[in-house]
Amino acid sequence: MKNKEVAQLLYEIAELLSLSEENPFRIRAYERAAQVIEALPQLIEEITKKDELRKIPGIGEGIAEKIKEYLSTGRLKYIEDLKKKIPESVLEIMSISGMGPKKAKIVYDKLQITSIPELEKAVKEHQLASLPGFGEKTEENILKGIELKRQSSGRVLLFTALITAKTVVESLSKLPQVKQVAYAGSLRRGKETIRDIDILCTATKSKPVMDTFINLPWVREKLAQGETKSSVILEGGTQCDLRVVEPQCFGAALLYFTGSKEHNIALRTLANKKGYTINEYGLFKLKEEDKPLAGLTENDVYEKLGLQFIPPELRENRGEIEIAAKGKIPLLVExxxxxxxxxxxxxxxxxxxxxxxxxxxxxxxxxxxxxxxxxxxxxxxxxxxxxxxxxxxxxxxxxxxxxxxxxxxxxxxxxxxxxxxxxxxxxxxxxxxxxxxxxxxxxxxxxxxxxxxxxxxxxxxxxxxxxxxxxxxxxxxxxxxxxxxxxxxxxxxxxxxxxxxxxxxxxxxxxxxxxxxxxxxxxxxxxxxxxxxxxxxxxxxxxxxxxxxxxxxxxxxxxxxxxxxxxxxxxxx
Ligand SMILES: [Zn+2]
Ligand SMILES: [Zn+2]
Structure with a gap:
């Protein structure tokens, strides 16, 4: 059922048209068509298949063609062209929850606001409250919207990051030089949004692995290529780092790069109390930092610290270390x-x-x-x-x-x-x-x-x-x-x-x-x-x-x- 999706598309066109000061009748026509489709009991896909769009009141040839294009290709060139005519900055302002095209247009026209920082400043100085359609409540919502945008910018959903990381890991694991490969970081801990993807591997030879990595088909931009670490920006804008580590410290590195930072700090404090130190290369006796006592696997490191293995999802320093010391980590659902x-x-x-x-x-x-x-x-x-x-x-x-x-x-x-x-x-x-x-x-x-x-x-x-x-x-x-x-x-x-x-x-x-x-x-x-x-x-x-x-x-x-x-x-x- 795509009725809602199509209606939203038409509303978006209406809003974009109102930004470029189109004829109000055309704008109204899109709005009306959107309302009709929203309330339609039949599936818009089926009506389209039967070629009966024109029978719906309010849908003329132009709109019918656009619906067809959208349903068959998942995109609409007309909307992309409309967006091209609007300054990038206004589009950015529009994307703030609580703003939308109409309000973006008003602040653009009346206050010449073209960026999010300018918008924030204006809201804080209560310059918006007097504009038509704005009020104190709107100002509050816009501030919340800006905050939300800031928190989420550069972050992707766990599901998206997982698909990407798994594809990269799979491609690397096919190389004959690669022995072990895994993703670490907040992705491995299962955080709901992810800023960047950390991948670790062990390999007989690093150069061909790094060459493959920075030339993967999903790489949009190469940031750095080195012997032990390379970084790229993937399609979608997520940064991905690959580190090649020595096999005897794979576990220690995995533990270190999985984090969280808070978990690592707590582990280090515990290690120090016991006369050890830990880092991404292993666990060492204090002042004897050339002979690692553990590091091959994460479990070895935990064991040396007198702890039960802690599943990555629990590593947030929310009491897991104390509980692991008592051997009482629950058997988590799978x-x-x-x-x-x-x-x-x-x-x-x-x-x-x-x-x-x-x-x-x-x-x-x-x-x-x-x-x-x-x-x-x-x-x-x-x-x-x-x-x-x-x-x-x-x-x-x-x-x-x-x-x-x-x-x-x-x-x-x-x-x-x-x-x-x-x-x-x-x-x-x-x-x-x-x-x-x-x-x-x-x-x-x-x-x-x-x-x-x-x-x-x-x-x-x-x-x-x-x-x-x-x-x-x-x-x-x-x-x-x-x-x-x-x-x-x-x-x-x-x-x-x-x-x-x-x-x-x-x-x-x-x-x-x-x-x-x-x-x-x-x-x-x-x-x-x-x-x-x-x-x-x-x-x-x-x-x-x-x-x-x-x-x-x-x-x-x-x-x-x-x-x-x-x-x-x-x-x-
Ligand atoms: Zn539901
Ligand atoms: Zn629901």
Whole structure:
């Protein structure tokens, strides 16, 4: 379902046109077409396939051609040309969340602002508040938007960085000279966004490895090539460093470059207390820094320090060293422990796969069950499902389950939580579902008290099993809404509601520190990929990484249960 995407494209055209002072009727035409497509019950892809775009009111030949081009190529030359006419600086200002084209144009026209620092200065001097369409609240939002942009600039999502790093590692591992190769850094620790990629390897000869590295097809810019270290900028703008190290210190280097800095400092302090010193070359007795005592593997180094091996995801100096000294590091959950995904969308709402296709893909992933949820009726922009259709979906799933004894589909819905905390379907319908997920998709700007209250009320409904993406953040795009997570966790404990770890790359929500807190409170968590396509089932691994960063074990996740155990747990609630 690409209706929303296409509508957004048309809105963007309208906004870009309004920047270049186009005829207001043309601008209005794009806006109207966008609104029509947004509200369209049929799939825009199918209408296009049948060549019936022109039958939609408000869609003329020009717009129809643009939709066709976008749907078949994924891009639109017209929009690219429009952007070329607008000063780079205005585009940059537009990209600030809270600004948008209209406001960018106003500050450009009225205050001649052409850069983010200028914008920030103007906001701080309250020069914007008096402009049409601006106010104190807008100023506040713009400042937040600038801060968000600053934090995220130069960072990429974990998922993107992982794909890149794995490709580079794979290419290098094919070289005959390379013996060991691995990525380190925050990527190995599974941080949600990554600034740069660190790769380490051991090799019989360094030169050919470095030559290959700096000439990889994904290299956009060569920064430096040396005997032991080379640096490049990859497509997409991420810096990638490759270090060739001696085999006897591979473990020490891996430990050192995996970090975090805080973990390394704590390790060094401990080492000093024990009469050792550690660095990227190994662990040494103090004042005898030419004979390494450990360094071949990370485990050797930890062992010499009297510590259990610490998984990379825990290396943040959040108590892991003390716990490893006691031998009490938990056995963290692994992807192989997962038996099912708790949150995928089907064609009933805005997903692109049928019930049948979803089940097949889940089996291919080695899962035993899957929860198919779709958006609820009021969320029209995301194909929210009317009540009658929900019953049809439940029936289809029942038929599927009767025919397939070795795999189970759980009928579910991702039910919208209204402004007053009520749910988007009546209990009468909810009780027909195997699993109910509740979530907030509107009213993100409400007060902390209000949002916390909304979610808490939803958890009091006895049919609600899990709260999805509990903070609503979108990495680099939207800050979490104001929600008191302590109160939410208390309520979850009291009502036996699970909390989701949404594994969608921009969400990764609930995040690590709260996962740990939830675990300590005895709350169950559930990983949901929020997949809208079959390929997105692969996001599950990201959810597992977040769970591991939150110290979670197999027993803390609903996903590791057999389907009967899961249903029993739901029934008891
Ligand atoms: Zn959602
Ligand atoms: Zn969803």
């Amino acid at each position: 992807e192989k422990d997962i038996r099912g995904d708790l949150h995928v969308h089907s064609k009933y709402s805005d997903g692109n796969a049928t019930i049948e296709q979803i089940a097949e893909q889940a089996k291919r992933k080695g899962w035993e069950w899957i929860t198919i949820c779709d958006h609820s009726q009021s969320l029209k922009v995301a194909g929210g499902v009317p009540v009658k259709e929900v019953y049809r979906k439940v029936e289809e799933i029942k038929r599927h389950n009767t025919k397939n004894k070795n795999f189970r589909i759980l009928a579910s819905m991702e039910v919208d939580i209204h402004n007053d905390g009520s749910l988007d379907y009546e209990d009468e319908l909810l009780k027909e579902l195997d699993f109910v997920i509740a979530a907030i998709h509107t009213g993100f700007k409400q007060s902390e008290e209000k949002i916390t209250e909304r979610i808490s009320l939803a958890m009091e409904n006895k049919y609600v099993n899990m709260i999805a993406h509990p903070t609503g953040r979108l990495l680099g795009k939207r800050e979490p809404y104001a929600v008191n997570m302590e109160k939410i966790l208390e309520k979850a404990k009291k009502t036996h509601t699970a909390i989701e770890i949404n594994a969608f790359p921009e969400r990764l929500d609930l995040y690590d520190i709260y996962c740990k807190q939830a675990k300590e409170m005895g709350i169950m968590l559930g990983i949901g990929t929020d997949a809208h396509t079959l390929e997105q089932f692969d996001y599950l691994g990201l959810g597992v990484t977040v769970a591991r960063r939150g110290w979670l074990e197999k027993k803390n996740l609903l996903n590791t249960l057999k389907v009967d155990e899961l249903l029993e747990l739901i029934r008891k609630r």
